[in-house]
Structure formats: C-alpha cells, structure tokens
Amino acid sequence: MNRIKMFLKELDEASVTxxxxxxxxxxxxxxxxxxxxxxxxxxxxxxxAELPSWISMALTTDELDFADNPYEPVDVKNTDELLDxxxxxxxxxxxxxVDRYEDVxxxxxxxxxxxxxxxxxxxxxxxxxxxxxxVHHRAQLGVFLRLLDIPIPGSFGPxxxxxxx
Numbered sequence: 001m002n003r004i005k006m007f008l009k010e011l012d013e014a015s016v017t018x019x020x021x022x023x024x025x026x027x028x029x030x031x032x033x034x035x036x037x038x039x040x041x042x043x044x045x046x047x048x049a050e051l052p053s054w055i056s057m058a059l060t061t062d063e064l065d066f067a068d069n070p071y072e073p074v075d076v077k078n079t080d081e082l083l084d085x086x087x088x089x090x091x092x093x094x095x096x097x098v099d100r101y102e103d104v105x106x107x108x109x110x111x112x113x114x115x116x117x118x119x120x121x122x123x124x125x126x127x128x129x130x131x132x133x134x135v136h137h138r139a140q141l142g143v144f145l146r147l148l149d150i151p152i153p154g155s156f157g158p159x160x161x162x163x164x165x
Contacts, residue, residue, distance in 0.1 A: 003105055003124055008097040010131050011052060014138075015090050020153040021138050022049060022086055024145055027078040034147055041144055046073050048137045049086035051130050052093030058109050058126035059101045067114035093130075 022045055030042035039047070050073070057064065076082045105124035112118060121129070135155075142152045151161035 002099065002102050004097050004099055004102050007055070007127050007131065008094065011055070011090070011093060011097065014131060014134050015052070017153065017155045018048060018134055018138055019083070019086065021141055021145075022082055023079065024150055024152065025079055025082060025141070026148075026150065029148055029150075032144070032148065034144060038144075039140075041141070041148075042076070043073065044137060044141055044144065045082055046076055046085065048134060048141060049076075049082055050074065050089050051134045051137070052086075053089040054130040054133075055093035055127050056096040058123045058130070059096045059104060062108070063110035063112060065110075065112050065114065067112070 025041060025045045030045075031040050033040045038044075074085055076085055105127075106122050108120050109123045109126045110117060110120045138155070142155075145152050152159050154162055
C-alpha cells in the first residue's frame, strides 16, 4: 500500500468517530471552557473540524507563514454549521489524497511566522501530524463533553455512555 492510500484509510476511519463527536457539541456550550488556559468548546471543535484541510495545504504548498496569513478561525454559529465545516474540510483533504501526490511526500514543508521557523518537516510528516491532531483534540473534546455531562461516543470501542460499565 502506498502512503497516500494509507493516509486516506486513516482519514476515513478517523472521520467516522470525529463526526459522531462533533454531532454532540451543543451550541449553547460553545463559550464554555474548563480552564482559562483551555480553548473554548467552539474553538476546539472548530479546530478539529478544520484539521483535514491541513492535508491539502501540506500537499499543495511548501509552507504556511502566519506573518502573511494570519490565522482566523471560521466562526460557526451552531452544530449544523460545525458539521458542514467538517464535511467541507474532510472533502478537501480527501480530494488531495490521490496517487499523483505520492511523489511530493518527502519534500519539506515549513511552518513559520516570518523569520521564526517553528518546524520544517517532510509533507508526509505534516499529514501524519494532522491526523494525530484530530485524534488528540478529539480526546480533549471528549473530556470537555464529559465535564459538561454530555454523553460521548466511543472511539475505538464503546464509551462508558454506550455500555453498562
């Protein structure tokens, strides 16, 4: 299996659980955060929703420079908009996981803010990081939802809300 097909398989598998998790995010809790240093529910969920689009960015560009492209998160107003944003981001990422990009996976991709370079990694590593970030932040969101007493879906099997644990 080539790496593109492997990434596509991982994205497709992760998207099932991610979608179930994002469906549970109530708009009336968008501004809640468990700690002042934590993201709000809305910010965290929106970040999760946007991460599949980082695959396209990694494959079609050589860098992201925040000095030229200040980060502005999408302002979703409700859970339906959040899910729509995720589906668009997912489609964007999936559309670039095609064989013709296999040849660029070992080329460097840079994350910077002007002269300050945060990282220089092969594009394949940026894709892997994006997929890992989905899982990492989805777990954070699960904790947020648990603290709000919102039942969470299982990720790699049933959750405590889905069985008699």
